[in-house]
Amino acid sequence: MPKITYKDNHENSKTIEVENGLSVMEGAIQNDISGIDADCGGSMACATCHVYVEEKWLNKIPKAEEAEVDMIDMAYEPKKNSRLSCQLIVSDELDGLTVTTPEKQS
């Protein structure tokens, strides 16, 4: 199973095996990773599963759709490497992905 690393903004990190097909958000929720709220449950309506994707992964993951970019406008302290983790679907290609959660989600 692909391994995904979740870091918080204090450099604490947890690496977890996440099943293919789940989103990076679901991987976090199912494994009690704090820092990802996912209030809307993955319908891309709330921007509380916001993460910063490690730079080297930015070009390896599918680009954000317009609706995701619009939603990221609402996120807490968005940056160039901001993504909504509900839109990142885990696959073998994402094995080793590292995401960092922002200081808070709202």
Next chain:
Amino acid sequence: MKKTDVIIIGAGPVGLFAVHQLGIKGLKAVVIDNLDKAGGQCIELYPDKPIYDIPAVPECTGEELTKNLLEQIKPFNTEFFYNERVDEVKQDKDNWIVKTNKKNEFTAPNIIIAGGVGSFEPRKLSVKDAEKYEGKSLFYSVKNKDEFKNKNISIFGGGDSALDWTLELSKFSKITLIHRRSDFRGAPHTLSKIKKLENEGKISIKTPCQLESIIGEKNIESISIKFEDGKSEKIKTDAILSFFGLVMKLGPIAEWGLNMNKKTIEVNSENFETNKKGIFAVGDICSYPGKLKLILSGFHEVALASVECFKRARPNEKYRFEFTTSSKNIQDRLGKK
């Protein structure tokens, strides 16, 4: 203090359908919601997005679903209290007393919490000391536009609220519109009006940049924004309007002594009662083994909870299960002949 059979907290789809399930059993309810209208997440988060999993409704938007539910519960003449958040829940023998932030008080033997993920509140600016200016020169909504006349106003955001207020307030104030990227998200005719105003020099647009700091003793005097390339700029500002949407906050619900599981309320799956007799939780806010956060699950949950509500509200009457197709009582309550 207002007396009723059931106090429903939350006017989302599940709260609205609760009115129906209680209404056909002859129970009266009041509905309290922190938003200014019914619909909850359906209206606030995805009014235009189609929903495909409402039984017998192949496709409808959040707005249509809300409209139809309101139509369906019309016969019950239910009183709605909008823009109000329930702050306190207290026990009074077999009844509950609910107090809102507007100091309204209600009492009933039953409370149904259909609160979704909590109440909606504006997403606040994160820069240092922002809260110090809130309500004085920093605002998350416009209540009275006259207060924004003849001022230097910095508007943050890239969506409809930011764009619409830029257009409106630019008629009598100097507006700077600030957004983190150069694309705005709005109706094409709004965007073309904005572009026109900018070309005519009537408004100023700053992108891609974000708020760095607010400067000012008591009131805001200026702000500093930081561009993507690292450069900063100071902008004379009397008032900030910030439009970064709404967030959902569980708020006071966590303090009512209910058994919680993360941000949800634990219930049994027979009548969706919490650990407190007469307090029920339904829809996205409740949790039980196998819970699915679907609107249709919420509809089922209120149907069952309403039976227990009946037993508590009418302890001397026997509950009789009835079908809407054949019950004269129900048809009377629905105003059908």
